[in-house]
Amino acid sequence: MTSKEIRKAFLDFFEEKGHQIVKSAPMVVKGDPTLMFTNAGMNQFKDKFLGNEPIKWPRVADTQKCLRVSGKHNDLEEVGLDTYHHTMFEMLGNWSFGDYFKKEVIDWAWEFLVDKMGLPADRLYASVFEGSSDDNLGRDDEAASYWEKHLPKECILDGSKKDNFWEMGDTGPCGPCSEIHVDLRPEEERAKLPGRELVNKDHPLVIEIWNLVFMQFNRKADGSLQALPARHVDTGMGFERLCMAVQGVTSNYDTDLFQNIIGEIEKLSNIKYGTDEKTDIAMRVVADHLRAVAFAIADGQLPSNNKAGYVIRRILRRAVRYGYTFLSLREPFIYKLVEVLKNTMGDTFSELAAQQQLIEKVIKEEEESFLHTLSTGIKLLDEMVSKTRQENGTHIDGKDAFVLYDTYGFPLDLTALIAREHGLSVDEAGFSSAMEEQKKRSRNAAQLETGDWIDIRKIDQTKFLGYDTTEAEVRIARYRKVSQKKKTYYQLVFDKTPFYGESGGQVGDTGYLEQDGAKTIIFDTQKENNLTVHLTEKLPENPAESFLAVVNSEKRRETANNHTATHLLHAALREVLGTHVEQKGSLVNSDHLRFDFSHFQKMTDEEIEQVETLVNKKIRENSAKEENREVPMKKAQELGAMMLFGEKYGEAVRVIKFGKSIELCGGTHVEATGQIGLFKIVSESAIAAGVRRIEAITGKHAEEFVNDQINTLKNVREAMKGSKDILAGVTNLLKENADLSKKIEAFEREQTKALKNDLKNKITKKGDINIIAEQVQVENAAMIKDLAFQLKNEVENLFMVIGADINGKPNLTIMISESLVDQKGLNAGKIVREAGKEIKGGGGGQTFYATAGGKDAAGIPAAIEKALSFTN
Template sequence: MYSGNQLREMFLKYFEAKGHRILPSASLIPKDDPTLLLTVAGMVPFKPYFQRRVEPPFPRATTAQKCVRTPDLEEVGKTARHHTFFEMLGNFSFGDYFKENAIPWAWEYVTEVLKLPVEKLWVTIHPEDEEARQIWLDKAGVKPERIAIDESNFWAAGPTGPCGPCSEIYVDLGENRGCGRPECAVGCECDRFLEIWNLVFMQYNRDEAGNLTPLPKQNIDTGMGLERIASVMQGVESNFDTDLFRPIIDKVADLAGIRYKDDPKSDMALKVVADHSRAVSFMLSDGIRPDNEGRGYVLRRILRRAVRFARLIGIEKPFLEQVFLVIQRDYAHHYPELKENENFILNHLRLEEKNFQATLEQGTQILQERIRALQAEGKTVLSGRDAFYLYETYGFPVELTEEILNEQNLKVDLQDFERAAEEHRRLAREQSRQRRAVQESPIVTERAKRLGMTPFLGYERASTEATVEALFLGGEEIMDAGEGDEVICFLSQTPFYAESGGQTADRGVLETARAEAEVLEVKKGVTGTIYHTLRIKRGVLHRGEKVTAAVDAGARAATARHHSATHLLQAALRGVLGDHVRQSGSLVTPERLRFDFTHFSALTPAQLTLVEEKVNEAVLANLTVSSVEMRLADAKASGATALFGEKYGEVVRVVRMGDFSRELCGGTHVRATGEVGLVKILAESGIGAGLRRIEAVAGLNSLAYVRGLESQAQELAQILKTPASEVARRVEGLLGQIKDLDREVQQLQVKVARGEASDLLAKMQDVEGVGVLAVQVQAPDMEGLRQISDLLRDKLKQGVIILSAVAEGKVNWVAAVKPVGLRGLHAGQIIKEVAKITDGGGGGRPDMAQAGGKDPGKVSEALGQVPQIIRSFLS
């Protein structure tokens, strides 16, 4: 029996022997592909090669590619094959070989390497692909009766891009795995016939309108799911029973105190938790962070679903860290990022799991409120809309909702839930289509491909002579651009830095003797061609003429100061906080810098001061800034810091600042750190779970900031009529006086309230035999309102008190019930209903509770509703 690891290695080695280059898996974050959130198939990293937007550096490749798909998320755990994360074994030809090789090799691998019995194998083809049929018959030797027609045999990765007809290999797992129907055959939805390999004959490109056009060259994209072939080779009923999953499932079962295969309901939860834990681990290892949108939302949703299903089998404490360590142990030898990024993964698992526990408790409280409302109304069915709201907003699985309802002899309308879920999916698909990026004009793309990489001279100089290679207006190539036109321009060489790595593009001009154009934007295409967006300010710019391309030297220098400062800042942060700090984004402009990094708590004032001191000490040391190109492996071995989640080429540029900082970076920098000038941190804040942000200025911008502070200090000193050095002490004294005055006002208000207590109690009304006082009073804050409530309660033998006060535009509420348990009334429940009317909420003990509200204009309405609310509880 082959292990999953052996099967992965066997596949790669087989195709290496057939002339394919073994490549490591690409990131789960698709590179330069706006049509996909995640890598969903093995061919995704090679789409530019299939479309010939980039010339392939080699004709053949083979990979074990990490993939994540979530359209069938709800099916995970219910079937034998559905997963969120899976590994796709693939072999690819970029215009080298086609069907005549791909088909015989696939058959040879399945029958001679894996030694699957020929009599158990079936093949499907597209009805119009007679060529494939003949190759299966003549070259592979498959019998005609073993070839079936399948109209669905057409494959594409995403809504647009390369696609083509496909051919599949199925294995017959035996009658005992089938549905038993006489018509059961290949294509039946039962588990008997399992697709193990898909050969895609990549011949076309599909555009936004769905039109198919032939690709420049015919390509091969084949894929074999590792989990599926492992289940076949290991003779187990489902992918979850393979050695790729069982250690994970066994760990989860151990944490839950149960055994796998004892109970179908528990087994489903175990499968979901194992699958989702694996997906979350790999997504985090590629630098994807939990978020409320995009791929971060996909990650968060999968992680929360794992936690929810873990609760169904009794795991209520954080557990994902322990499960990750099992995944890391079994997978890190092939996917080293699971080890390299261990701290990042563990920190996010801990934080996200802890935060979700609190969210789950909120959802439970809301469900309990709905249960009480159903019981009060004499109903037994929770609407599917309410169940879906809990699912979508609080991450409550409908299974958990069902379980809690069952305990109260209630149930949920599952058909209504499915309708709400389908409507949500429909809206999500529509939004996805609207967000899909508009593809570049084919004319521009083709021209860029022919020109290839634009030589960048900006590291050495700020201006150069260049030739205008092409001009485009509205996606069409033109010969001349006149005054006022906004065009895209390709140059033979350029000093302009294209926006990249967080650094904004250079500003500047293109000039000839008779024309001048302002450079508005500079970007780099996938071919390495640099796109200059220009606005013609005077004259006419002609294709083919010589121009002087000049960068705004002042802006370039200011940008370089801020970029170099980010390198110093990262080194200082790692020195103060630890090596877990990793850059996770930045913005570098002539005016300022913004630096995002991984850390799981706010920096203390002392830490922030120390970081700033370390950065400025490095500036004063005037360290030499140098750069060198080297192989990626050598750069990492030298200790150079890389941007987490970024995928680099084989050759990288390493920027070094003495022994203080060494980073992979393609940006522009100062020649020595002394040129950076004073670096002043402006702010430090949290921008997400485990993610912090520092904003700072350098050089002349720091001087401007300090001068601004001085000006403010002088203005305050004049207002307070005190020397600037005494401003802080003077303000402190004034604040103390304000607090004393506030305290006096509060005491006076309480005295007035004490004197008015009898008058207020005279306003009590009878509600079905219970005395109820509901009034608005004057109180500066919640503490003052509670004191008035206590005065009234002391004078009251029995009854209910509801007090409201408006302070600083907000509503404060206090409720009291005396004695405790009077007619079953609960102060916390009463005040919650009253506060809702003012767009607020709260709660508390049976005898005393408080709440807040946002709408002072509805206080009178809320007080008027108190008798009715009391009656509802009495009934």
């Protein structure tokens, strides 16, 4: 069976068992502060398990895109080294929300694997929870009894709490689980050692294939367990591992999911897979990481320097580095593999085809950038090797090695490899210490402690009233205390609320709760999954009573102006630039709006003006909002509503229409476009390959901006002494300035030439060293640098130290010929650091050229003498 047939067989099987087949949620998580990426199939159903969302279908099945590269689940460093770990993978799953339980799920798992997939029964093992005295739980004899219908007792294994008790996190739903393992070893190996001896022992051919989780407890903040009112089933099966077992191969990478990609890598590198372990690992890394990066970009996450974007950038850079080091691929190549990936998985995940051009462009630009960085990192490592040798060291400093890892993407093994080629080692303890310090900083920055929810009244879901009102009488349904970075606050959930929770790019509302004249400030409103959470610094005195909830209406109104303006902007961009324009992100608050969109070149001034004109025209038309809050998804698609890749939509959606602008949106908007007043674009820039960003303002902020520009123009006119043609006057002024600058540069060149000749006449010799040591008068530090490099090219065996007082600030420059650096071990950077102390400053640089600045110009003569002492 092909992977496509296996995936279809799974979904068809559970559809026949009465399950609703749902789409995969985006791999990039939004609205859940505990997760960056979807790392398990159950993530999109989290609110159902927590009781925060009503259950529409009691039985569900799907295939879910997952990414495990951060937090508790992090397989990144294993990927490629073995044949069964991945960053991005598919998880096939079936769920029961208060419906069937252990018996049915165990029977169906057996039926699917043995009867439908044809896996040999004598190669399967099941593990059950052995119990835990800490939790006062006994062995899961119930699950074991159901397995005994299918497996002999010796194939039913007891598993530890670590392996066979699944928990969502430190708190929340949890329960025992039953893992299914398959033994794929050859018969002769199986005859020597039974598979049960290798279960959970990291054997590449005795692997876990399916995990059946029986959610029946809630873990409280104090660590105790509480029985859930309804029992659930959550299963997850590694699709790649299933394909490996069904297709009869010994590696996930030998399945058709990866072989087409690896085949293309073979062509690009001219290296055959299966001939060398190092190149095999590199090809597996590239094939795996391609999938992770491509799906992340398709879901709206671009590589960047922080949070989820940094994780994606690291994954891509790891792939580039493996290609560079082991496949000798020195030019961008990963972007060329996107076409093969689309052909392999695009029928199930249409976003790959829809976003192909963007994915390729982003990956190519990232590759080009990192290949340059990689080259720079290698040069830096060469300098570290040289420095270590000069200091008669035997190993490269661990902190330096960590900088290479953190900044340039060099893993420790690559640094160690290059070091060994030069007869050196790496201080691994120092590297580990630096790594741990960084992890500690990250943990401290993200440290979040939450108490148990205190339930006051039971609700199915918070009803949102904010589309129609900014005030309402509400009751608190539940609350909890939260501590983060030594700050303590409370999260409140209401039975209904006029407050908009941050989502879809729109910030959360602020306002207050009022009861008997006492006000409790709500400083933010957030969405956690589907839960609207109101943040307050203190808990109201009588939380069980009713309150008047009041939204800051002015802030809401200005935010609505900006949100509606983003819809008008989106439509205008598509009209001016083309229908390839799609939203890639946004930020909407009361001050301004930010809109990211797909477009492959900088917008011209004319295009920006056209877009502004179209938006302001629509504002003047005062188009009324047309809103429908419960439109079936199919109907919304027929209407041509814009949908965003990476967003998870329900079966019924809210459609917002202003003229030709039709979008699915849950945000707040103006009743008619005239309320916006004025729209003004203040910047247009690139944020990634193929993605541009517009920042704009509306209403009073736009008026203030225009008035500031007019006042600036008036001031310029006054400075130009009332010139009627301001542009001509400024142009003439700039020309005069340029002419003067050229004259100054010519004068400085002559001054430098005269100073150079004077210094050459003052050369003294110490052995074979030509020494220049002087305090000089110059206009700027650039003149000294120019002078230093000219003298270096003209004087052999030069040791030059020059001091200067530039506008009251001491400057020290040292230039040393490479011949002296190599033969006598002189180091300009090291010398300038010591000499700089005399001017109460410091500096650094390269071995042959370095500079220092300071606070005490009177110390320049002593600094020069200090530098000269290194020539003794």
